[in-house]
Amino acid sequence: MSKSTATTAPEPSGSAGPSKSFIVGNLAACSLLWGSSYLFIKLMAGDVAPWAIAACRGLLGAATLALFVMARGQSPLPRRHELRHWLVLGTCNGWLPNVLVAYALIQLASGPAAMIQAAGPLVTALFAHVLFLEEQLSRRRLVGILVGMAGVAILVGPRVIEGGGTALSLLAMVGATLSYACANLYTRAVPPRAGDPIRLALGQQMVSGTGALLLTLTVSGWGALLALAPHWQAALALGVFATAMPVAFFMRLIRAAGPTRAAMTGYLVPAVAVAMGVLVLGETLELRQVIGGCIILAGVFLVSTAPAGGRAG
Secondary structure (H helix, E strand, C coil), rough: CCCCCCCCECCCCCCCCCCCHHHHHHHHHHHHHHHHHHHHHHHCCCCHHHHHHHHHHHHHHHHHHHHHHHCCCCCCCCCCHHHHHHHHHHHHHHHHHHHHHHHHHHHHHHHHHHHHCCCHHHHHHHHHHHHHHHCCHHHHHHHHHHHHHHHHHHHHHHHCCCCCHHHHHHHHHHHHHHHHHHHHHHHCCCCHHHHHHHHHHHHHHHHHHHHHHHHHHHCCCCCHHCCCCCHHHHHHHHHHHHHHHHHHHHHHHHHHHHHHHHHHHHHHHHHHHHHHHHHCCCCCHHHHHHHHHHHHHHHHHHHCCCCHCCCCC
């Protein structure tokens, strides 16, 4: 699609666009909250099946958002014009990539998997450049995205060159990355009538959690869910603080600032996860991780502060 025929997605925040403080604040909130999910998952790892963790996370996130929606005097059930959007987002940003990543990591080492997923912001930016007039990929944005990818590579470190994996596992990881990118782009294009960020977040978690629950029951049965009981504090924190809240912030960020900027959370979340591992779990912080984190921050700064609409900067 040429630039002359590209579509302009609805801009809830007005023609002037969101302020830099809005973008940076929401990026920070999303990254800090999502980054904490690794900590809560580690506290359950080995005792609870990943399918059950995904189901618990999605359903608790949906329940939290449903309570918030009801407190606003609205029904948590989908309206007719919202149903399609909820199904698409719950699939593309929920159960489908979760299944693909889980399958890929059975054989694929974590280093290559992390780098494939780190390509997500670049893929999102390239498609957004074609689809949305206000998302033209300026030199500053492109440099920031590539700098962020380099930072992730340094953060992951030696694991980048780990081997393993079949062609199918590689394709599964690529598929997950594309699925996330499609969800980001789709969120930006949802019409204003169905584009309330809180309701989009609610719908995504309802569909994602239900899909993961059905998968858990099919693969592992009810026993996998019962294994969550001893870890109810970590599960509750994962569903409320590390899922419901960041998803709501993320939807708001995409709707106001566009998918290119919002996708930079993909670089920030690993850095936050490393920092929390050091501060809470007592993990060792290496010099390359400090350098990688600083480079990631530099890349995110370039993208988040770049002018909208492809102006040079």
